[in-house]
Amino acid sequence: MLRKITSALAVAILCQQAPAADVLIENVTIVSPERSQPLRSQWVLIRDERIAQISSKPIDAKGAQRVPGAGKFLTPGLTDSHVHVSDAVGLPQGAHLSELKPLTDAFYRQQPRSYLYFGVTQVLDLANVPEAIAAFEAQPQHPDLLRCGATMPLDGYPSVFVDKPLRYTAMPDYIYEPANAAKHPLPEGADAAAHTPEAIVDRIAASGAACVKIFIENGFGDSSDWPVLSKESLQRLRAAATKRGLPILAHANALDMQRIALDAKVDVLAHGLWNWGPASGKPGVPPEIAAHMNRIHKSGTGYQPTLRVLAGTADLFRADTLEDPTYKKVVPAPLLEWYRTDAGQWFKKVMKQNYGDLPDAKIASMELQIGEQGMRAARYLHDLGHPLLLGSDTPSAPTYGNQPGYDTYREMRLMATAGIPLLDVFRAGTINSARQFRWEKTYSTVATGRVANLLLLDANPLDSIRAWSQIDKVVLRGKVIEREALAADR
Template identity: 40%
Template structure:
């Protein structure tokens, strides 16, 4: 087929010869797909440094600058032409002001001073990340009420609201969560403002709370439940909860790379791969190899009582990821659509890098049992439908924005084909993949 693009959109798809055009891309023998959408990526966050408000980031402004200059190019290198950022942080303007970048959508975080993530922060700069702080006792007409804040979020141009259902990491439960009444008010106001609700929740009880609140999307694998056993089915309480997710058509983001990033940061050779070095500034790689950059690894070691690094890595890469895979397999059995969402970088781990983490999340979906066709859908049309942008994105179709990828290999044959991208087409403009490499 021949495809004609005009003013950044697909205007014709035909088997006939097109004779009038300004520029021609020869796709003979290659494979054309929609551009990928990563529906959970934090562009303010710097791998190995945090959200840019931590002391280590403030200490190294040149490294931060080098990272932010390359970040949008790294996403494009791996075929990501749309991003949804569920927590923009304080530095997302670096991304949105870039001359060459994926299309950017965002949620805004709605929280309170008594709940996560605000309650975890210890300094004013970190707390400044949260603009929309609810006073749960405020009436609808008051400044910090649910209703007034959601109206402001809608007016800001955001696509969704992000809520955190988190009462403590792992088995801890020291933090309060938003009250049932507040959650009802949020749901009503969000629906009135046509805003989706994306929920952070990775434990069984927190996902149950999120489903009870009527959220539209749940981000994160259900990692925190019992002991992982490869041979056993998931417990009945979990399957019952997943059935609610299926019946209520709640979108699901596995975000397996969150756990993988925690495990891989413990491996001493993680920065040595060609894939890593092609999209990560050399100055940053050099810093990752310093003693100072190991601060997050030291934090992880504290929680494992002197276990060797390899054993800590295995605890994440096999136990918790194994639980997440079982959830994916159960949802797949009911044809529940999975969403490509890497939660890049997912933690202060430097193992996860922009774009590369999206590709690795796609590979993790294959490991979990999805087919290449299902991964393609997760990365394109599923995300577009879930976030109500499928009029513009998600398929190669007349009228849609021309965010496309030209691959050398068929992505329905092998997941590795997604690393064979030759050309990224962004709003109709072709970009050679090799031009996006950082360390030439």
């Protein structure tokens, strides 16, 4: 696993721009997640895109770009380990093929800068759409990107939302199970041998992906008729991924689905537990939920709370969402205006069908109540001593409530609201992800030899979660960028 991920990291770094000139950050306070306390009055020299030297005394660096650090706080850049860069937030499927193409183009140009605007210097994409990955990396300023290859059962989630036969070309890495052929026959012209767990993992590995994303989802709400991979297929998938050195991340947010994922020995649960099944609505952390969280902790399975999923849906029904002044920083002006139109409210109309005539405020409240269960579960798991992973799942649905970068920050805010201490929220977005995915020697700390993806903050993030919105400068592979230069063009 280590060899595969470090190889992918090397490619991500080599694909960036030529090395910047030396940079010297002077007299700064270092806040790094392996330390419980800040390190004050430090000089940090950056050379060839990496941290070359850290000293408590001034460093003689002739010709270096000097960055005053007095009164500032230097941290590693954040890692959002659950994003989907192929999805244009709030726009319908196929928008790039319609009159909305200028809006999708504007979104994709701004998307990488929006992540950087909120200090996200590394992202892990869980969809692996080659054209979207290329478009993201073609932008002059973008976070380092790693990616998973995604697979699902034939006709399973999320391919169920794409009409046949287009789904088989749009999402070709499906697993065919002969035992389910009566309900889900092999598509015409497809080769069964190319759709075994082993063949799919081999194809994902050959694509250069650093991990495998699987979907364990039998339906939303009261529905449960979507196919889920059999125990045998999951065992074969696990064996094939282990052989290839690829970790497995699982979409699973309901109690029964997460139990299947744990039985399959996945490496990371890519969603928090907010769907409690029969335990939903109970106060505190019910015994069956507590037992499940204890099992996660005992197994050492990675855990992404993804608290913004339900909150992002609730934002559709809040009257003030599109008036949030931060949206002007991360959303291109024409797209923001389109969100306000009747056409731009399309997904809200879809969601409202599930709620009948209930007022918007009530719908938002109901979504947030479900999401609050996920907050309680995350806090319980943290209190067991389990390291959490920062993953915003941006966008989790076609809601304009999930904006790149801003949602990473708001995910951190929700973690803090749930009672996660600020140091552990910091670690979730830095060293925990690095350790989970074996890139701690590349990112996640302010230390010599690490890639110089850094943030210069105006406030101490160990004092207030809002410090993560008070970014002065972003250092991306040794290049210093003023934060406001990353804001959306108005």
